[in-house]
Amino acid sequence: MINxxxxxxxxxxxxxxxxxRLLEMHPEFTxxxxxxxxxxxxxExxxxxxxxxxxxxxxxxxEQKYFLEWEKAYTDYYGTPREALEAIEGMVKVVMFxxxxxxxVNLKEKFPQFTTIALLPPSIEDLTRRLVQRGSESADTIASRQKHLREELQRLLTFDFALVNEDIEETVSAVERIVLSLNYRTKHAARHIEKLLEAL
Structure with missing residues (x-):
């Protein structure tokens, strides 16, 4: 089963x-x-x-229905290719999006078995500083993003997990623990449990 x-x-x-960082640590992840x-x-x-x-x-x-989900964020379009999931089904255990x-939210609605992890900034001021230091967006773009922050943060309330990314090493370690722990969910062992029941 794919996580x-x-x-x-x-x-x-x-x-x-x-x-x-996780992909470097776990080559088996996709x-x-x-x-x-x-x-x-x-x-990039x-x-x-x-x-x-x-x-x-x-x-x-x-138009070709190539995407699992797609949407417009500000002035740009983003889409998750359908083939990305289909091509690796049965080959790997962890697929990261x-x-x-x-x-x-759109992808979770289509695949409720997927796990959502929200990364949060320590503060709004810290988030603004990161955007400015990144140097890839204009002041107008940053202002536009901040205008939609409330809406974005409210969506994160529905996520399975949420982590404050204050220290990158601690955050990577926390996400790693979450991902690896998913292998121990009951549904992953369902087939083995059925075999044990058959042996009774």
Whole structure:
């Protein structure tokens, strides 16, 4: 059974850092690479962090029902490829998704067995500082993101887990513990329990 792990939170909270650190620690984990029409940030590579495509290409894929879920965030489009999940089904045990809060809720509705983990900033001031220091967005874009913070934070109240990302090492360790513990949920051992019952 695949453990779908959805990592979400406000922009600048550290989703990418946490996920790629976990992928380095656990080569057996797989990352579902989303498609987006936004411009790459410094250090980002197409096919590694996102598949960066044009809006025209994105809408063509929407028409072809290529995405498990897709949505518009501010001025850019994001989508989770259907093939990303289908191609790895039965091959790996952990699939990680990096989604904004709306995309995370949409995917969870379609796959309620997936686990949602919210990353939270220590404070609004800290989140603003991270966005400014990232240097990839204009002041107008940052202001627009802050205008929607209440809506985003309210969505996170529905998540299975929530962690304050104050120290990146502690956060990575906490997410790792959550992911590994999921292997011990009862439904994962259902087949073994059935065998034991048959032996009685």
């Amino acid at each position: 779908g792990i959805i990592i979400s939170g406000c922009s600048g909270v550290g989703k990418s850092t946490v996920i790629h 990352f579902s690479i989303s498609c987006t029409t936004r411009q790459p940030r410094p250090g 590579k197409s096919g590694v962090h996102y598949n960066f495509i044009s809006q025209e290409e994105f809408m063509r894929l929407v 990096e989604l904004d809060t709306r995309g995370a």
